[in-house]
Amino acid sequence: MARVVVTGGSGKLGRAVVTHLAEHGWDVTNVDLAPPPPGQPAAFTRADLTDLGQVVEVLQRIDDRYSGVDAVVHLAAIPAPGLRPSGATFANNVVSTHHVFHAARLAGIRRVVWASSETVLGLPFETPPPYAPVDEEYAVRPESTYSLGKAVEEEMARHFARWDPAATLVGLRFSNVMDPEDYARFPSFEDDPASRRWNLWGYIDARDGAQAVRRALEADLVGFEAFVIANADTVMTTPSAALLAEHFPDVPVRGELQGTQTLLSIEKARRLLGYEPQHSWRDHVGG
Numbered sequence: 407m408a409r410v411v412v413t414g415g416s417g418k419l420g421r422a423v424v425t426h427l428a429e430h431g432w433d434v435t436n437v438d439l440a441p442p443p444p445g446q447p448a449a450f451t452r453a454d455l456t457d458l459g460q461v462v463e464v465l466q467r468i469d470d471r472y473s474g475v476d477a478v479v480h481l482a483a484i485p486a487p488g489l490r491p492s493g494a495t496f497a498n499n500v501v502s503t504h505h506v507f508h509a510a511r512l513a514g515i516r517r518v519v520w521a522s523s524e525t526v527l528g529l530p531f532e533t534p535p536p537y538a539p540v541d542e543e544y545a546v547r548p549e550s551t552y553s554l555g556k557a558v559e560e561e562m563a564r565h566f567a568r569w570d571p572a573a574t575l576v577g578l579r580f581s582n583v584m585d586p587e588d589y590a591r592f593p594s595f596e597d598d599p600a601s602r603r604w605n606l607w608g609y610i611d612a613r614d615g616a617q618a619v620r621r622a623l624e625a626d627l628v629g630f631e632a633f634v635i636a637n638a639d640t641v642m643t644t645p646s647a648a649l650l651a652e653h654f655p656d657v658p659v660r661g662e663l664q665g666t667q668t669l670l671s672i673e674k675a676r677r678l679l680g681y682e683p684q685h686s687w688r689d690h691v692g693g
């Protein structure tokens with residue numbers, strides 16, 4: 407059984423990731439400052455990832471638990487702008503991610519999958535995107551300190567990959583993470599489309615986010631790669647072409663838009679990871 411350390415495994419996305427990886431045969435240890443949910447199918451070690459010494463230990467050896475780690479999934483972070491002052495968000499997130507990349511290298515762990523963010527695509531799109539659907543092909547354009555941190559992390563990953571050409575560092579640019587209980591409010595978005603314009607009406611079901619993490623762990627990839635990870639549809643019932651025409655009339659549309667297809671392109675993830683979303687909010691509330 408391969409051993410994976412999941413940081414942030416007590417959080418919203420992390421809980422789904424821990425469960426999914428355990429169900430798919432991974433031996434999982436959750437490393438977080440917050441306690442795990444009851445019954446989580448993983449060991450738990452409390453550590454602060456801004457402390458390099460603690461990160462070095464959790465990626466090498468924890469007394470009575472394990473010696474040796476095969477892969478790291480790094481999700482721990484302050485997960486949005488504004489939750490903490492910007493400097494605190496940057497210090498927590500960027501330093502933690504540096505320490506995870508560095509400690510993985512010291513430990514000889516050559517597969518690191520971590521949470522980047524859709525925000526690097528230019529959210530909240532007060533400056534419209536260069537084209538739609540948006541994808542990984544244009545340079546990052548962070549608009550908040552939280553997002554700047556994710557962009558810096560992607561740049562760090564590029565260099566860690568350069569320093570060890572056998573290493574794989576995968577940045578998953580997750581859309582807005584949703585649990586099934588969040589879907590009850592989705593039909594109300596239809597009354598106020600502008601309220602979800604900020605991320606082109608995208609979302610990611612936490613279980614599909616977990617699937618993307620597993621595929622990134624298992625994919626035949628080397629070097630640094632970033633992937634947009636969203637569901638196959640939007641949060642709306644209005645067709646995507648009509649939303650763009652009304653809210654982003656000057657943004658060039660690439661390709662033929664089908665119905666409510668996502669405007670956060672997941673074609674690269676489909677192609678290189680074999681990612682295919684299994685869930686939709688429509689299965690939960692109709693729509």
Ligand SMILES: NC(=O)c1ccc[n+]([C@@H]2O[C@H](COP(=O)([O-])OP(=O)(O)OC[C@H]3O[C@@H](n4cnc5c(N)ncnc54)[C@H](O)[C@@H]3O)[C@@H](O)[C@H]2O)c1
Pocket residue numbers: 413414415416417418419420437438439440453454455456480481482483484485486498502521522523524579580581582583584
């Ligand atoms: N929630 C979203 O919509 C969203 C969208 C895109 C990307 N992301 C990214 O996905 C990841 C997970 O987000 P989430 O929504 O599950 O967040 P969350 O807040 O629910 O979970 C994050 C976890 O990280 C832990 N943590 C934070 N700093 C830590 C530190 N220094 N040491 C140890 N643990 C620490 C917290 O205790 C928490 O349990 C984050 O990296 C976030 O930036 C989230």
